Amino acid sequence: MNRNPAIHWIISDRQRLQTVVTLLVLLLMIAAFSFLNPRFLTLTNFQNVARNTAPLIISASAMTVVMIARGLDLSVGSVLAASSVVAATLAVQGVPLPLAFLAAILLGCLIGFANGAIIVKMRVSPIIVTLGALNIARGLAYLITPSAILVGLPRNWGSIGTSSIGPFPMPILLAVLVVAIYAFVTRRTKFGKHIYAVGGNEEAARLSGVNVERTLITLYVLSGAMAALAGLVLSTRVGSGDPNIGVGFELEVIAAVIIGGTSLSGGEGRILGTVIGAVIVGVLSNGLNLSGVEPFWQYVAQGVVLIAAVVVDKRVNEGVLRMGARA
Amino acid sequence: MNRNPAIHWIISDRQRLQTVVTLLVLLLMIAAFSFLNPRFLTLTNFQNVARNTAPLIISASAMTVVMIARGLDLSVGSVLAASSVVAATLAVQGVPLPLAFLAAILLGCLIGFANGAIIVKMRVSPIIVTLGALNIARGLAYLITPSAILVGLPRNWGSIGTSSIGPFPMPILLAVLVVAIYAFVTRRTKFGKHIYAVGGNEEAARLSGVNVERTLITLYVLSGAMAALAGLVLSTRVGSGDPNIGVGFELEVIAAVIIGGTSLSGGEGRILGTVIGAVIVGVLSNGLNLSGVEPFWQYVAQGVVLIAAVVVDKRVNEGVLRMGARA
Amino acid sequence: AEGPVALAAKSFSTELCAPKDPAAVADIPKAVSGFTGYEQAPGDWLALPDASPLKGKRVALSVMGLGQPFFLAIKKQWEMLAEKYGFELKVYDGRFDAGTVQKLVDDIIADAPDAVAFAPLDSGAAVPQVQRMLDAGLKVVTYNVQPAQVVAPRVFANDFAGSQLVGCNTARYFIEKFGDKKAIIGVVDLPSLPQVQDRKNGFLYGFKSLVPTATVAQSVDGGGVIDKANPAAADLLQGHPEINVIFGINNDSSLGTIAAMKAANLYSPEWGVVSSVDGSEPVMAELGSDESPLKAESGYPPYDFSVATFNLLGATLDGKSTKDTQVVVGYPPIKPTAEGIEAWLSRQYPR
């Protein structure tokens, strides 16, 4: 068993093994959906899913590190909406697009900073603070514009969302970039090590001289920024600034992160796992729609597949580990 | 400072102190709202808020112990809906009301059992499992009846939701009963201690002979049952069986639990704190409506008050503890 | 003395009411969504043809959210049409969620059906959504909520005018029953949907046309779903006991209100008057009951919507429509008599 170096490489690290198994679960899903509708496994549908999943991947990458550090950010969905309407409002008023986008990202940073600072300095639960922020950001979005803005958006509004470089849609490239940066940071930088330390054993990290507070605040700021970026990707793709988008997005993001192998209890997690988790979440609703499953049954199917995915994941993982131990 | 025996009693137990401080925060809110609208502080509004908050209190009590044991149940909102339509469907078909209600509660138990069994036996994340259950239960609710059932409900359908004993609305009495049972169980029974032990240190609990699995499964079953009961209270009050109700209820419940002083990391928490947390959540939207705050501003106000409540809570708590230590 | 139902039937009219005091309604915003400028009768669009160009085609139907009787009726109607005219139907549920609707648009594009009947959620967001489908070469017709710009053939009802009629009838009943008692209005609203703002404004325009002295005490956010509308309505009643007119922007809102009234022991026609729009079955039971204060309703017609959309989609497939083609279906006030209710239900919600 262990003879094969590739297999050995995979099972030698629990996290790596888990990621590979999650990938297998995804492939299984793809196989099943392809069987149900031939249009599922086409380049256009691949681009479609990828484009739709890009915002999820972007925000979930940021959420992954927040959760590795034992935090949580429920405000992402509302930040997405706020970012979307801020950028659109500014763009309509003639502010150059890069500046409008920048303003939206800054707003995300600001909300993230407020979240982080309150959580860290006051030592209160991230759930409540970011749930508060969820409400506040949604309210702000509605106050800016109660309905979607589209009249007067500049021609190049879609520059992020709909353009492509070669066959690769811009949203996907952006998501890949974000993932690459996060993967690099978590694995190859001091800051990355600090994230795991803070989540794994905050006291030990503090005693080792890690600046726990700054680490955490930075992660929340980045989570806000990435949620805002996700909002820009989404709203430039769909061609409007919409205060209604992103309701319930936080649960999707958290589901992606957890399917990807990061736990709420911190200290563990992998960006790559999250990407696969996000794609699983994205493929699921797309696949069910394309398979023509009746709308109400889709709820059931979604729930069943979600649970089955983690259960299969766990089982295979443990099975492989047991076999590995025996070999 | 410590001379006063009442004060000493309060500050001698950290959890108790926290509960008292949370109560103060609630009183502060009540004072503020009373100032903004004199109709806020009336018996009828008290009954109104209490009636509206009863389902939240019921489900949040059950969630509190789940969270004390380091679990989480995101499916409560959907179970609420499923319970509501099951009871209504049966009632419309002429099944006696008590039986219809029983069936709904049993359904809640069943979903809770499935949640608990999968979480415990497969050792997978409660977030994903109960998120799956959230989808499944919602789907089932819709499959049973795609839209609200109102016609053909028996005359006494409102027996739980709208009746009163003396000046006390039935929903409130039910909530009080549930709270009393939970408070008793957590504080005065062996099972209660086991809940804290499982959440505080699962391994130590296991090695001390606590049946960790059974404890956890029981808590999920009860959470399902209480969500179903909450569904009955709600739907007999609004006079329908409705598959749409309870969307986002889980976040309200979790907010109530956390404001009440229970944390996601388990081992700590108080039912009484949760009750106050739930009332804070309930009073908040009622108070904002009665104060005539514009709907979009209500989002903002809700967020701000939520955060302010926990921050004030924390600050006062620490202040008192510091003073206590010095005295 | 006449019972409330009889009184409501007596004061009922299908005519709009002219403002008694134009100043009283001057400040009310006119339509913010939809195309109230068109007054084209549905005419032939409501007739069932012998054969349809949709035959043998793959058709996608989207709904805002299947949890409402209105959209369920739409789905049911379309399933009957699919059966009768022999086309393949796939139904997409928007779950009343902007994100879900965005994604289903993309999934429809990926699935590339021959024709799409699309129900937008937000007028603004709908414009690029429809445009995306058109760009992908799909044949699209929209119904119910309308894109804020003209992009594709559409079927809609005039939310302002339809609600204005309810406003008039509510006022007529109010005057009949309470004489010149001062009217104080509460609204169980859903402020995040522009279409709904038309309903609210239409209602106020109609009501104040006949009762210029009426004032609005408060609008609360009822979310358009019963479990959120219920506590919001309870708060509304609690905060403003002087309210004697409540308008619910859809049936969930008025039903949540009715439940709140029952809990607060206010459920009686003597209290005042409740009205709303949609005309679904449970509300019809209230409308026809002498115990209920709900005494005016305009019907939002699922059958008409379905058939008109079906026909327009066929025409679009045949190239017989342009992007300007639009069909306005009626938004009739429902006469609160047994016959009136039966007439409405049997056509729009056939069993």
Place this chain on the structure above:
Amino acid sequence: MPSGAPSPDAAAPLLSVSGLSKHFPGVRALTDVSFDLKRGEVHCLIGENGAGKSTFVKLIAGAQKPDAGTIAVRGKSVVLNGPRDAKALGLAFIFQELSVVDGLTVAENIVLGDEPGRGGHFDRDVAETTARRLLAGIGFDGLDPATRVGRLSTAEKQAVMIAKALCANADVIVMDEPTSPLEEQEVRRLFAVIATLKAAGKGIIYVSHKMREIEEIADRVTVFKDGRKVATLERAEAEPRELIRLMVGRDLGDVFPSKSRQPGPIVLSVEKLSGARIHDISLSVRSGEIVGIAGLVGAGRTELMRSIFGADTVSSGRVLIDGKPVTPNSVRRAIGSGLGLVPEERRAQGIVGVLSVFDNLLLPWTEFPASRRETGAPRAVAQRTAQTMDVRTPSLDQRISLLSGGNQQKVVVGKWLAMKTRVLLLDEPTRGVDIGAKREIYRIIDELARQGLAILLVSSELPEVIGLADRIIVLNQGHLVGELPGTATEPEVMELSMLHEPAA
């Protein structure tokens, strides 16, 4: 080169502290303590459990803020606003509670807070080289720097902490009970390292409960009692009997009880037990008998105890109590059959930190009517147990996590006393326990044996095994390699422990 600031006065003590005080609600942990540390000395700190040693350590680490008092480093008075300040001043620490990060690798733990690499980049190669060098220096050459720490044994984790403290290249190294999870050989290597540090002019504060260690390495010894410093003695005066008298306030006499017990019939029999890390082990313990288990780290002692208790999966073999087989792989059945286990890692396995002393004591209990647990009989039993075990706590309702480590351990042992336990499995029962309490626990173990319990004892402190056990069983790599009488000597046991060490 010392990493801290250059000293303004070479003659000044490396560290001097005066008037240091710290109160917690209900507890005066430290009162008016003065202390100093010279270059090139090992200054030992001893005292009973709860005397304030760890509190003292945390204060000079900047991990907690003192209520009063001053700290001076190399003659310069300093204010510590956090652990980073202490670190910057050239102070390094090994804390009593293992403060490792399970999710990071050995190397990452060792360099945490001071990672090598340019800018923000983490240089893994340098980190691993450094880690390998430091681990080799303390005799843990076998430990792969790329392993995740979560997979290590307690001893290996401790080695990581020691390497981490050395990594900082500090002038002052504070070790709070560094050897409690270590094996004799590893202790020797640590002492060699300490000698080198000393020779390099560094100062070491060494906290321990082990008199033999103190005797061996101390240049000076400071004794704490009830949060106060009672004396600082020079090496010459620091004679164990005197130290114990200062610590405890009286003479203790013999530490170990006499072994004049009369073993009865066999209570526990283990037949051909095998599991993941143990192979085909058979043994038996009589009523009234204490059987010690010796072996090197990783010999499988813990796994054996846990397998008997049903906590680790058994693949074959069986366990019998009074001739009746115990259902395998179920802790609850094991407890029901009369087994009790005091696990190896107190904080992770022994206590429920958020619960009170009372709740922890009564956690395994099943027999009292639920509703009366807070009052009446259970309360009385808990009270009695706490007294028997001499648990120092302001009240039974105190959170156990706020007790000193030794007092926590007494609770973990104590919780089995009130049960109908027939067989007590003790895995390192006195780890981190002070000498007085140790003697107490020995007395209790003896007492329990005399009452007819069968006791299986694992300890890394050989004197403890020899001092208590009637028979000693030696494990090596999961195999039972031999048995010695209770009269065996340390070299005899050591020899057997290492005998069958296979070459590979």
